[in-house]
Structure formats: structure tokens, C-alpha cells
Amino acid sequence: MSVPAIALKDVHLSLGRGAARVHILKGISLDIAKGEAVGLIGPSGSGKSTLLMTMAGLERPDSGSVHIDGEDLGPLDEDGLARFRGARIGIVFQSFHLIPTMTALENVAVPLELAGAADPFGRAREELKLVGLGDRLDHYPAQLSGGEQQRVALARAVATDPAILVADEPTGNLDENTGQSIIDLMFRLKRERGATLVLVTHDPGLAALCDRQVRLRSGVIDTSRALEPAQ
């Protein structure tokens, strides 16, 4: 069997300090294969987003190990994690988080520029064309609709050809039609690039599109329905 894209082993994570400290992830072990699409589902406060952040190297577990694309994140320092993210992971946020003072083109070019890629603007232009925004290159986020902003965010997330794509409620701030088009686009991009996709969602329809659903409850994987097959 080939190395999994994501391998978590007995991951524990607490947040907060002192009396406010909360044990959020309680011994999560999970393997996700290369090219697989996994939907993290579960009630609010179950630890979905925290698990996603742990996979993206944004939260460091108190114990346990996280291997992403074959690399152990444990020994990496903060700067190492940042570089790792820049090269291997693409992130899509619910609130898009585009930089408001940059045009669409510049927003997409940023990760390429940070990674020192050749011709970042040429590649960013291509990415924006692929998400159907070839005519919106010089628009600022405030001049774009919500759906268009999320397309820019998607283009930005895949611009560096990451091995892993993580998305946190990618359609949470969009209306149904727009949300559907974003879902189609995200899965198309995943397919075309052979990336692994992990997304957090409350939308059963979106979860159903994934190869597998992982249900979390109070910081543990709900084993009774842990490996739900795609419907």
C-alpha cells in the first residue's frame, strides 16, 4: 500500500489556558489516501475545524503524530511549517480571506511569489481563466461578488499545485446556486490535479460528494459511522 497523503496517529490537542483549557481532539487516528476526497462532518464544537487546522499544520498537537504527504510535521518549526504549507497545502476559507488591497490577479500570484515560482503573474492569470475569471483580473475583492471571491480563493489555493487541498465550509457564506458552482469547481480542480481534498461542512449534499465521510463527536471519531461510504 502506498504512503497515505495524510496520516494522523493518536492526536490529542487542547486549546486555551488555565481553567479555560479545553481538550478538543482526543486521540484521533486517521489515514487519508492520495487523491481521496474526505468530508469532515459533525455537530458544532466537535473539533472538525481544529482537526482540519492540525492537518494544515496550523495547530500543533499536544501528543501524537501528523504526517502529511509523507512528511512528519512534528520536527518542523513555525517557519518550516509556513514553508511546508506554501508548497504542499492549499487552504480555502469560509470567509474567503482575500487581501482587500490586492487585485484578483495579485491575490492569486501571492503564494507563487512567496514560493519563488517563475512567472507568477502568468500562472495566476491562467488559474483565474480556469475558474472563469479571466475578465476580472484587475478587480479588487470589494468589486467581486461572493461567488467570484471564492473562485479567486480557489484559484489561489490551487495555484501552487498543492498535494493537499483543505476547505473549511467553502460554501458557508454563499447562496445555494453559487455554492453549487463552487463545489463543482472545487471537485473539478481536485480531479484535474490529482490532489487530496479534506473539507469541513455541515451540508450533507456536499459531504455526500466526497469519497468518504468522517464524523466527529466530542473530539473523537464516531466509529459507529466512521467510514461511511460515499452515497
Added chain:
Amino acid sequence: MTSKASSPAMPLMLRLAWRDLRGGLKGFRIFLACIALGVAAITGVGSVSDGLSDGLARESRTILGGDVSFSLIHRQLSDEERAFLQRYGRISTTGNLRAMARRADGRSSLVEAKAIDKTYPSLGQLVMEPALSQDQALAKDGDAFGVIADPALAATLDLKVGDRLFIGEQAFVLRALLRSEPDKLAGGVGFGPRVILSQDALQASGLVQPGSLVRWSNRVLMNGPRPDVPVDDIAVDQFVSAAEKAFPEAGWQIRGRSNVSPQFEKNLDRFTQFLTLVGLTALIVGGVGVASAVHAFIERKKPDLATLKSLGATGAYVFQLALVQVIMVALIGIIMGLAIGLSLPFILAGTLGSVIPFPFTPDIYPEQILAGLLYGLLTALAFSLLPIGRAHDVPVSGLFRDQVDGDQRRPRRRYLIFTALAAALLIGTVAFLATDQKLAAIYGGATLVAFMILRAVASGITALARRAPRPKSTEWRLALGNIHRPGALTSSVVLSLGLGLTLLVALSLIDGNIREQLNRGLPGRTPSFFFMDIQNSQVNEFESFLQDAAPDAKIERVPMMRGRVVRLNGTLASEVKASENAAWVLEGDRGITYSENLPDGSTLLDGEWWPQDYKGPPLVSMEAEVARGLGLKPGDQVTINVAGRNLTARIANLRAVNWRSLGINFVFVFSPNTFAGAPHSFLATAAFPNGSASERELLILKDIANRFPTITSLRVKDALDAISGAMDQLAFAIRGASGIALISSILVLAGALAAGQRGRIYDAVVLKTLGATRLRLLKAFVIEYALLGLATALFGLVAGGLAAWFVLIRVMKLETFSWLWGPALSAVGLALIVTVGLGLIGTWRVLGQKPASHLRSL
């Protein structure tokens, strides 16, 4: 299709920073204004000062009237000296003295007379109105010589061209009004208007008597390689050395063209440095505004910085990115400040050029650009590195929770070190660029201490408000709560206003105390008049006349001559290491006297006074402070040149002198036998026990001018008025510079208040929803602002008072320090007006907010 993407040729960091700033500088207005104001003040002061120095250097030959000037008092050049000087070039001689000019009806005025020869001026032009030749203007016609006078004299004595006047015993006709004289600056500041007459007229006036105080200035225009090419500096130095060697006992004061007005240059240097420090205070006060603006900027940018980190940027990278942006904004502020500061000399020359009494050449000085850049950049860095350091640890995880407030942990240690380095560099730059390192060090230390104290004061006020018992009044409770709650205005108000107020209080107290000391004098001891050039033959007649005219006056009379210190214990005066407060005694000539008894107002500190009929080797009594500054003690030798003769005397004793009495005080008092037979005049003073009325003084002045035309009378009130006038001009410049510091304070405060506005609106809306009336809210806000203003004012009073005391008593060595309520209360009033006023301007809008619209968006 073209895109707006910034050029990829630019380094990535700059590209990202530029993209972000492209959208405008909103949020940086106070930052820009603070940096621009401070940089403008510093470069403006520096450029004007350089313009004056340069003007002086460029015109130095003209101002000096030649390449080298040999100035003598009491005597003219000997034939040998003249022959020697003539070998090197052409000599032009002027005789300068104070005298009385009077009208036939007795109205008189002190004048600074200058008697010129045919060669005057060797350089430049004498401009008069009407435009006559010098011969026409000064020639004798009938019994009267011609004279050229400053328009101020014409105004004082109500004279017009063609009118008669008298100087000494000679009649004159005012032939022309003086518009400009090329060598005016070399003469220093005078007490009266200038009159120019011929040397024949001076001799005829009876003013030149043995021992009279005529300064003969012999300017040598050296023979250059060609008539229109001046000699080089080496030739000038060689000439000076040769003259010193040939006539070691001449007692002349030699001044080369590179050293035209050392006193002026020294004063200009000191004043420039003082104003630069005041300007720097403006910049540092502005630094508080810089820190708040950068803090707000980082808070605003946290989501973007977190996004960049999610895309692969490291913590250090986002720190550097924010730093580049702050430096870019600082550079814009610096450029604005430089533009204002560098144009100041040109604006001054354009508007006031004709009334500036100095040669002034406005120019752009690269060193001022560099100084402005350094000060501006280092101030911006010292105040922004800590808030920028917080960008490093902006958590990306917050993006998932739509809340990137992050924790308010202290920035990493490296940013604390960077901040300390920037502050040290700033202080180092101040010290490096200062002419007086000690003053710069005191300033740097005082500013640092003031900042630490202000921080402590702010924390103290917060703690006090937190621990204060809960008042019954809701308004007081709200006000106290506002002072200590998170995000309170306390530290912004205290830091921004505190430094500005301290400076204002200190400067007002220093200015007020100096003026008070000048004007107060000592009743009954401070004289109303000085009378100079009283000849031996006139002494008795003059004294009995004065006693008749002012029977209640206390009259003092001493013999007086001028001499130059040549050697101390055999060491040349020029090689003596003198302390700053004693060096003046070695520069130029000093008034000296002799006395049988210890003079009134002096106290013997060390050694013995000589016996009444002392006949031994010459002895001298010295003022103790000066002696200490020159490293002298009883038993040491002082050699002084009087009228071309070197006299060596042993120091018999040291005296303490009360200079404040403004009476007759001398540093050197010799034993009478030292000057037996030497020609000299007398100096007298008249002091009224209970002061005197102006009309009476003017009447005495008029009678003396009529009766004793060769005696020069100086009314102390006129002299003090002249000094006070000069102080007014200096005070104006100082107030201008400190005004900039205060404007910076107010800007910073306004910025802080504006930044707190959102929280205020929230509070006001919630409180109104809960039933608070606008009046109650207004009361609470007024109490809060007034308490903060009052606390800051109290700090300003204490710190400013201490600073003023230190400067007056420790640096300026004044004997007493008076607490002046006027400036103190004005500072308190100003602080209250500024805090309550600015606070309420913003609050007025807050009070008007309708709750409903806000509650929907809260």
C-alpha cells in the same frame, strides 16, 4: 489586456508592501503629520542656521573689512607696528566708541560712533540716503562736520537731514541717513544707533583723551597674487603668526577672516542646537502618535497577515513586510517634512530678507537632508518596532474562526532588542550631530527618564482609578471606569500631552525667571545710570553736579581702563584650558580697575586684601568663580596688557561678587600702585534707593549731556530694554519650536481620541438603550477627560518645574528660582482645554447617535 500588477522586477517584499499602500494612507494621517512636523522643525532650524553661517563665511572679508583685523584699545598703532602691517597690505583704520549725541535743546541719545578714514570701506559699500560721496557726507562746512546717522537716531532725536547736532564738544550736520555698512556685524551688538564721522571730526570732538575707551580697529587687506584675487588662508595664518612674533606685547586682538565673529558663531551654534532639541522633542512626542498608528495598522491588518501566513509566509516575513510598509509611510512623512523644512530659509529670505541683519544665503544643505532622514527614520523605528513585532505571532487559526484578534502576548525578545537598538541609535545620532555632547546626553537621558516616568504615571492613574472607592454618582463611576478599563485613553493622553506640557512649562519658567532676574535687580543697589569716560580733570565737577541733580542717589566711582589677559602663570592665554563659564575672560579685552579697599558688594573668600599704602610688587584680586574656571589660586601670576604694556601681578586674594546687583563689578581689581601714572578715565554709577521715575532720569540725562558733552551716559533701563528686546526675538523662535512640539502633542491626542471613538459609540448606544440621558453621558465624559487632563498637567508642572530648576540653577548658575504661577496655571488651563475640548468634539457626535441603527449592526 494590461494588468495593474506591480512590476515583478521589484523585490517581492516591496511589491507586496506597495500593493497594500496603493489603496491610500488612511489611518496614517497622524503618523505622517507627526513625522513631517518634527522633521520640518529640525531641518528648518538647521537650514536657516547653515544659511546664516554660510552667509557669514562668504561675506567674511567684507564683514571684517579686510583679511586680518588688529584691534587696540586706549592707543593707536605705533609707527613700527604700522610699518610692519603695511608690508603685508593696505591698512584701513576705524575708531569706535560710545558717545552722546545731542540736539541744541539738550535732548540726547547714546550712540555707537565710528570714525572712518579715507580708505573705508576697503570692501563692500557704505550706503546712505541721499547717495552722497563719503567726502561730501563727512566734510567740514563752517564750524560743523558732516555726519551719517542710523535712522533710529534721527527718530529718537527728531532730526532730519540738514539738522544740527553735537557729539562731544563738536557741532555736526546730519548729511545723510545710514542704510547699510558692510562691516556692521564685526562690531557686535551695540547699545545705541550708529553714527559715522571722519577721524578729523573725532579728534575735534574732544572724545579722544588719554585713557578714553576708543577701540581702534586696523584692518589689513593683504596684497594678493593679483589685485582681484584674495590671498589664501595659509598666507593669512603666516601673517598673523609673524605679527604675533614681531610684537608679542602689542596687546592687540587679532582676528582673521575665518574667525570674523566667533561670539556670533558660538551663539548661533548653541541656539541652533537648543532649537534642534526642541524640534526633536516634537518628533519624539509625535513618536507616541507613530506607535498608536502602527498599533492600529497591525490590528487592522491581522487578517491579511494571517492569510499571508496561511499561504506560506513565515512570522519573520510578515514582520518584515509590515516593517517595509511602515518605513515607506515614514519616508513619505520625512519627504513632506524635508520639503517644508528645506523651503523655510527661502521663505524667510523672501519675506524677511530685507530685515534680517545678517548676510543670509538660503540654500539646500545635504547634511540637513541626511539629519532629517536619520532623525525621522530612527524615531519612526524606535516607536514602531514593538507594535510591528506583534505581527510575527498573528495566529492563522483565527481565520477559521473569523476572529484574528490573537492574544496580546508581549512581542518576542528580538523585537524588544530591535526597539532598544533603534532608541540607542537615535540618542547616538543626537549626540553625534550635537556640538555640545553634554547637553545632548542630558537631553537624551531626560527624555528617556521622562518617558519611563510618564509610563509609570499612566499606570499609576489607571491603578488609582481601579482601586478608588466606587463613587455614588453614576457619572463619576462611569468616568473612573473609563480611565482604567482595557483600551482606556489614559496612557495615550498622559504620554502625548505629558512631554509637550513638560517642555512648555520648563521653557516658560526659564524665560520668566531670566526676565524677572533682569528686571528686578536689587533696590537701592542696582544703578539707574552708568557714566563712562569721565576724565581726571572732570571728576570733582561731575560728582558735585550729580549730587546736586540727584541728592538722594548713591554715587559710586572707580577708575577704569581696558586690558587683555596675555598670560596666566607664564602660559599664553590662548593655550590655557578654561572652563566654559570662565573662557569669556580670555576673549578680547576686559574692564579693569584698581582699589585701595575691598569693593562694596564683594566678599573676600581666600587670601588677604593689601594694606592701604601698599608699595610692593603689583597685586591683583580676582573673582573666585572665574579664577577657579581658569585654574588659578592666590599666589599665581596674571599678566595683562594695558595700552601696549604687559603687567604681571600676583593674585593676592579671591573675591565673591554679586553680579546680580548690576553695579560696578570687575573680575580683576589691582593694587593702586600697579597703574601709578597710567592714563585712565573713571566709571561712575548712580543708584536711587527707591528707584526713579522715567521723566526724572531723562532730565538728568539731558543736563549731563549739555554740561559734560564728552561723558557718555548709559541708562540701565535702556540697556535692559535692549536686552529684553533681544530676548523677545529669541523667545519667539523658542516658542515657535516648542509650539510645534505642542501641536504634535495635540495631533497625537486627537488621533488617540479618534481611535477610541468606536468603543465610545458602542458604550453610549448601550447606555442610552438602558436609559442614560445625553446630559449624564456628557457629564461622565467631561469628568473623565478633565481628570486625565488634570493629572497630566500636574505631571507637566512637576517635571517642567524640575527641568527649569535644573537649567536655571545648575546650568545657568542663577542664585534663585521663582515658581511663577502665570505659566504654571496657563499650562494647566491648556491641558484641560485640550483634553476636554478635543474629547468633547468627538463625544458630541457620539451623543447624537440613535441607538437603533447601531444596535442592528452591533
